[in-house]
Amino acid sequence: MMKKLYLILTVFMFSQFGNAQANNSYDQLWQQVDKHELENRTKSALQVVETIFSKAKEENNYTQTIKALLHKSAYVMTLEEDAELNIVNEFKSEIELADAPTKQILHSHLANLYWQYFQYNRYKFYNRTTTESKVDPIDFRTWDLNTLFKEIDEHFSASLMSAEKTQSLPIS
Structure with a gap:
């Protein structure tokens, strides 16, 4: 019994040492x-x-x-110039590749990026006319206010998907 306990403790310690090295x-x-x-x-x-x-x-x-x-x-x-566009596109591509919970967190951050862009460029959006669809689906800087708000809402909503799975994950 003592040998088994010693073996289990040894294996546990080495496994934790590997995690500590990775974090280090x-x-x-x-x-x-x-x-x-x-x-x-x-x-x-x-x-x-x-x-x-x-x-x-x-x-x-x-x-x-x-x-x-x-x-x-x-x-x-x-x-970089055009950094906002590059960052948003990188977030979109990472969202496509990610699994839960990373996907939900990235959706939340992307929605927040759109919101911050709106906050800093509010005056531009108030002078734009509403369009039926996205003028340029890739370049959010050309969108009207309604389109931007729909996109923000979609990403915040997507960040709340799979809530049960996300809540079961350890925080640290």
Whole structure:
């Protein structure tokens, strides 16, 4: 009995050690990101975040994937023209590939991106005429107010799908 208990404890400890190492590698990478941010080296921070993003996707680590995608979005906003469009398109493509709960979280963030865009560009939307359909289905910057609000509503609603499954997931 004692040998079995010892064997079980040993296996458990080694399995936890592997998880700690995986978290440690992410922690080390995020420390590099923080260092680059403090030094105002946005491109360098973006490169590390892209490494984290690729690694997290490969390991199906949805918390790190989402965190990396959000950081990546912030850096891209600083570095690129037409950043809003590129970020929204990346969120859309990630939503297509993602499983629950990542999909719901990304839907929520995408709806929030649309909402923030509206908040900062409200004056543009108030002068636009309503159209029957999306003028350009890819470029949300050309949409009228009703179309944008429908899209925001669709994504917030999609973020609430599979609530039971999402609620059963551990938070940490």
